[in-house]
Structure formats: C-alpha cells, structure tokens
Amino acid sequence: MGKINWKSISATLRDSQMEFFYLIFMYGLSVQSTVVTQLIEDKICLNKFGFPLNDCLADKSENKTLVLKETSIISSYRSILGKLPAICTTLFVGSWINNYPSHLKFIITMPCISSILQILIYIGNAIYFELDPKTVLIVDLFPWIFGTIRNTFMALQTYVVLTNPPEKRIIKFASIDVASLTGSIAGQYMGGWILDQKPWFPNQVHNYLGVFIISLTFKVISVLFFIFKVPTVYKVNEKRVARNPDYVKYNLPFKTQQSVESKLSFHNKGAIKEFIRKVFSLEALKKLFRTLTKPRDAGKKQALLLLVVAEIVLHIEFSFRGSVSFQFSQKAYGWSNYQYSTYHAAVRVIPAVMQLIGPRILIQRLGVSDINLGLMAIASHTAEQIITGAWLSSAGFIAATLSGAVAFLFGSAVRSILCNVVERDEIAGVFSLLSVFSSILTLGTDWVLIRLFNATLSFYPGLGFHMFAGAAIIPFSVFMWIKFKLPHLVTKNMAKRKPDNVETGGKDKQTGGVDNNGFAMTEQVTEPEQKEGEVKY
Template structure:
C-alpha cells in the first residue's frame, strides 16, 4: 500500500489523485468486455455444431430448440446441453490449469522485478487475441467438430488468462492505493469488471442474432468474434500507452538484467516454497487465522459466482426456455443495478463508518439470497428476484480483498494475491465440474439443486465475516475503555501542572487540599 495523499491537498485534489489511480481500468473493462462477449457465442456455436453436424437436425429446428417444448425436443435439448456442459468443463480446465501455474510465479516476479507489471498485465491480452483467431477459424469451418473449440483455450491458458490479469491488477491496486481508500478502489475495479461483463453479455446477444455478416453461417458467430477482436486490440493500445502509478522501484542490480536472465530467475521450482511464506510466517494476534479464513471465504464466493457463470446460459435455456438474445438482454438489464451498487454502496457504507467485515457480511448474505432463490423459484420471476436480492453480492469479494490487504505487509501483497489467484483458478475448475455435473444430472427433475447447495456453502464466508465484525466491535470497545481517564485524575494532573509551571503558593495549597480530600491515606509532604 502506498503512502496517503499529501495532507495539504483539498478535497478536489484528493479526488483527482484518486481518479489517476484508475486510468488503467479501461484496459480491464475492454478485456473483460471482449472475453465475456465470447462466452454465450462459444456455447451457442458448440450447441449448433452438435445439433446440425452430429445429430443432423435441420438448421431451423436447432435454432428454435429452446422454445420447442415437445417431448422429442426436450430430449434433444437435454443431450445438447449435457454436451455443452462437458465442453465447458474441458474449456475451463485447459484455460485455468496453465494460467494458475503461471500465476504462481507472479509474486516473486513482481517482488523482484516490479517494472514488469505492465508487461504481465498485457500478456493475457495477447493470448486472448490468439484465441479469437482460432475461434474465427472454427466458426468459418462450421463442419469441424465442436471439440475443436477447445484449441482456443490453449493460448489463453498459457498466457495467464483472467487469472494473471486479475492477480496483477489486485497487486497494482494494493501497491498504489492508500489504506483508507482500498475498499473504494476495489469497488471501482469491481465496477469496471461488472460493466465490461454487462456490455459483453448484452452486445453478444444482439450481434449474434443479427443476419450473419458472412453468408453460409447459421448464426452471426463471426460478427461477435470480429467485434471481440477489435475490443482486444483497442485494449492493448490503451494499456500499452498508459503510465502506471505507485509501482515500487526495482533494485538497481536487478533492473539491468536481460529478459532471458529474468525468466531464468523467476521460473524456478524453489519459488513455490517462497510463495507459501505469507501463510506460514508468524503474525501478531490472530492475523494468521484471519488470513487463512479470508482466503477460504474468498474461494467460496469466487466458486459460487464462477459456477453460476458456467451454467447460467444453459440453465436459462432449459428452465426458462430463453434464446441467446433474450438471455443476453435480460441478464444485462437485471445486472445494471448490481453493478452500480457495487460502487455506490461501499463508498456510502465507508462514509457511515461501517466496518469492512460488516460490508462483507452484507455481500455474503446477498450471495446466499441469490443462490437460494434461484434454486427454489425456477421460473422468470425467480430470475428477477435472485438478481434483485443478489445485487450486493460483489461486496463480499470487495471487502474480502480489502481485509487481506490490511492483514499482510505491503511487500507480501504480490505473493498473497498470487496464492489467491492460483487457488481461485483451481476453485474455478472444481466449481465448473461440480456445477455442470450436478446440473446435468438433475436438470430433468430439480435443475436448481446446485444453487441450493451453493446457498448453504455461502454460510461459511457469512459466518467468517460475522465473527470478524464481532471481534472488531469488541476490540474497539476495549480501545475506548483504555482511552478513558478518571475525571479526578484529570483535575489532579491539571493542578500539578499549575504548581510546577507557576510555583504559585495558592495553587500549591489547592493541590495539597485536593490530595488530602481525595487520598486521605497518602502522606502529604
């Protein structure tokens, strides 16, 4: 964490200084926009390929499958969704495992060579561009098996993917932001991510349902992918020319090393041992337990949100009978308010002096409400209610990151966020596997079961935030008690100071008289 802004700055100058810290956030927005825009399209492409190429149904039948409620259509729809879920599993694994391994080396890399931060942030962008080119080829060659889509995850995974992108951003935020602004800064970051996700979801549905830009395509997959490619290129240009704020200086003897020497130094197996140091080092009080529980709570929240994202489109197809356009449109509309709340509410709560742990508790309860409602009320009304009550779910992640940043020392920040990002990666694989398999097994008789399980699991971070909040209240009360001074002692000290400073005889006798009254057993000189 950087030092606070200069004390002589006006409120307006502090606001401008804070905004300067967000000038790289548009890069993150565009990157998330482009990646999310592909999500629905890739799933739709895989489903259409299976329906048309493997099951040999007419194109018109396949494109209206979700709204067709005949018995034959229901059976066909189920088999296609199971295939899409399986493909999603493999896609997550190929994309996540290499990226999590790369992220494990991030802490040492940034600790020793912080001047590489921008290059590390741009690396996932280059991998995403290569992935888009592979997806474009896959869409052009529509007759190729849907399993070929998995090839696009290879460059994305080995370039760090979203894991390296988010962990490097979290490290940058912790480096550049004063402690008192951490919650607001993470909230701003959450806004850019949420807005990028909303824009990607909305635009993908609109572009996908347009008349195909290139003749011979069942749907406008190529249009979506071309727009996504343009966004990624724009993001790279923005990120390349922006100057970072608050990045620590690299040691002189390390700054002069060549790229080859740096890579050789960073990618050593011994770095894994060093990575675990923040979890094993002795900490004052119960900070070690708090840190581990914060990491576990973050993993659970991440898994629930990530698992929901994995099956949300397929869930809407089966349960609500929605098309890609309807899903994209309604998801965007219902998530606009949560995106705004993720920024407004943390700042409002901070102005009201609400503790970070209390903010996290509100977010965890929101996640429980969202999953519980979505699992029980399996219709359009349930979707609206789940998104309404789940609007503050992002507060859990925001507060959790702020708490972690406050527990660890600044020099440990890169390590701890590398651990968290890598753990989140493996949690994403587990969540994708569990969500898709449970949903595939129960979609015909209880499609919301996985959401019921998620709601119960979210009780763990909620309890952790509650315990932290109670501890914070108790600690604050004890601090207040220690600061309280007996009024008689205050008066005695005041009179003593008068005696010492003025040597006034009257003051001395007043002080003598006071001591005889208040402390009769104390000898008076």
C-alpha cells in the same frame, strides 16, 4: 448554480485509466461469452446429431436437452484446460510482482494478447463450421504461454494495492469491479443483439463472425490504450509524491527502492540470473508458500487461512455458475441467446448502479467497516442463490438479481482485510495462492457439479444453486469470527467523523494490527504523542 470543476473532473479521469482499460477489455471479452456456447450448441445440433435447427431451439424438446448436456460436457473440458495453465503460471506471478513491481504492466498485458489470439481461433471455427465442436478447445492452450485472464485480474488487484493509500483501496477495488460488471453487462447484451441480426457474412447459421469481429476490435483497443496510457506503479507513486510529499508515509514502491542484498546479487549474477532466482526458482516457490505457513502474531495466521478458505468457496460457486448459467437459463426460463443477453443486461443495471454508488455511500459517507460490507455481501448473495434455484421463471431471475445487488462487495472486503493481515511485499503472493488453490479445487468441483447439473437438469435444475446457498455459512462464519475475535484487523472507514481511537502520550504498545500504510505491523513500537486529527488503526 455552481461552476463545473474541470480540474477535479480531469484528475478523476486520469486516476481512472485502469478502470477504463478494464471496462473496454471486459466489454470485448463479454461480447463473445455466450456466443461461443451458442456456436458449440449449433455444431453439436447440426453436425454431430443431425437434428433440425428449429428442433434444437425449441424450449422443452428432448433434443435440446440432449444438446445442452453435451454442451455442458465440453464446457467442463474447457474449464479444466483453462485452469491448468492458471495453476502453473500463477504460481510464479506472485513472486514476479513482489520482486518486480515495474513489470506489472507486462504481466497484465500478456493474457489480454492471449485473449486476442483466441478470438482468431473462434473466427476460424465460425468460418469452417463443419469442424468438430471440440476444436474450440484449442483456444485454451494459449494461456499456457501467455497466462490467463485470472492473472490479469490478480495483477490489477496488486496494482491497486501498490498505488493507493489504505483508505482508498476498497474504493478502488470496488471501482475495478464496477468497470468489470459494466463492461460485462454491455458486452453481453451487444453480443446477443449482434448474434440475433442477419449474418453479416454468407454461409453462417448465426452472426458469429459479426460478434467475434466486434470482440476483437475492442480487445485490441483496450490493450493499445493500456500500453500507451496507463502509467507504471513507479510513475504513479512518483507523480503523487511530487504533488504531495506526505505521500511517502504510505511506503509504496518507488524506482529508487532496492535492497542492498538485491543490488549485490544483481552485480554478481546479472539481470537474467537474478530474475530467475527471484521468480522461477524452487526457493521462490518455498517463499511463496511460506506466506501461509509462517508464524504471525495477534491471530493473523488463522485469519489469513480462513479468508483463503472463504474466498475459495466463492470461487467454486462462481466457476460452476459460469459453466452452466446459459444452459440453466435456457432450460429453466426458456430463453434464447438474445433473450439471455437482453435480460441480463437490463436487470443487472441496478446491481451495476449499486456497485457505482454503494461503496462511496457505505464507506465514505456512512463509515461502514470492510467486515460489515462483507457480511452484507454474503447475505445478499445467499438470497440470490436461493431464489435462483427455486423460482424458475423470468420474474424469479429478476428477483434473484435484485436480491444479489450488493454481493459484489465480498471480493473488495476480503482484499481489504487481507491487506491488514499481510505485509506489502506479500500481497501479490497471497493473491497468487488464492488463484492457484481456486483453480486446483475447481478442476474437480466443476467436473462433479456439471455432471450433477446434467443429472438433475430435467427435474431439479436449481439444485446446485441451493447447495451453494447452504455453503455460504462458511464465509459468513469466517467474517463473524474476525469481526468479534480479531477486531484489530478490521479497517474502520471513518470518513466525516472524528477519530474515536486516538491515544495520546508516548508509551510502548504492541499494535497487533496494521501500520499507517494499511499493511501488517507486528513489531514493538514506541508511539510519539499523537497529532491532532491523526487516525491510527
């Protein structure tokens, strides 16, 4: 029996600090998720309409349908208030990260602190139950100051890009997604279980305070861990270069890197003026939007714009699903909060396991390209949507969830391809624009789709899911076009097999693809003789 390689395990754990932070934070965030909706429903039922609580909990009662519709309206208000600050703050976050990679930890932390403050407002709403249910909307004002969780996720994605070589990025993207899903599953189950317990404090309809206290505890732990244990981008890259000098070939950011122009500007204008000029000026915004409009060779501009469209379609669907998922489950399946949390936690274990092992098997062992991973994800997600909208029973939920077991790969595939389309100092800006455009569009789509959901709730609750199953043709077409028209943008994961595209001999060649750092490479280059075993993409 082989010995346990503790050094390898220790190195893996050190390399997974970001995933651990996100796992704990997402647990704390998900514990509260459906409980907030339940608190709103109970306030509407008891305070606004004066219905008996048991009547509001009955599966098919007209009173419950009325409460669900009213809750959906408040959810749409929350969606709007939550997205407006995302639009404003995210516009500048991309430029901020591009120019100051060392600030990534601060950018990631601030929305998490905002989330902690939001929990305190929820606690106040639970204690003073007689307050109007719309008072929960106050929590959506904090992101105007601190930024949104969307900013945190975008910054995490950029952290992955700036600290990993190209062949590891899609694995790390998937690892972040695994941490997110695992924390969400565990948090959602525990939130429902704790809420279903006898209230820990007097004068509570349900155990809201118990849930919010647990959520607050885990959020604080995750933020403290991140602040004190997760290294900056510069420290990560410097440590890796110290262990392996060849790491410099990936051209990732180091503290010593600073352009002559930047040094002169810093000397003449000072730190604050330099920061404002690079991040909050009109010129910084123009530079951000030029990322999408500037000319690019080899079809990269068209690919970039189409990938943005494909990602936005999925963002619209995720936003709609997040707004109505709990209400849909109550109406279609007749679930209580506890049943909703339990079923989601139990059934989503299989997709979580797929997230954990799928990328390593498909990418590292089988060498599946990122474009094929994306196509698999779209097909999986479409099947999930069709089944969800048509099979309105607990068995249908199980079948739909299992059908969508590899849908998570879509985001990782898009981000991997984007790294092949844009340059390193543009990637944070692209993630920023994706977030901004998604937030702007979902402001309107959430409003319309939630009202459509309410209008069809009594006779066709799955209509929205079927609409998005049809809309999947958009990202599917984009990926097929890139696969066959722009194959040079596809990252070929060639683990455990010999390179099949090695060129020998010195000759001039327009790459039109990506450099060995995994970013866009457009200039004319002269290739030296290829070394044995070296792979060029």
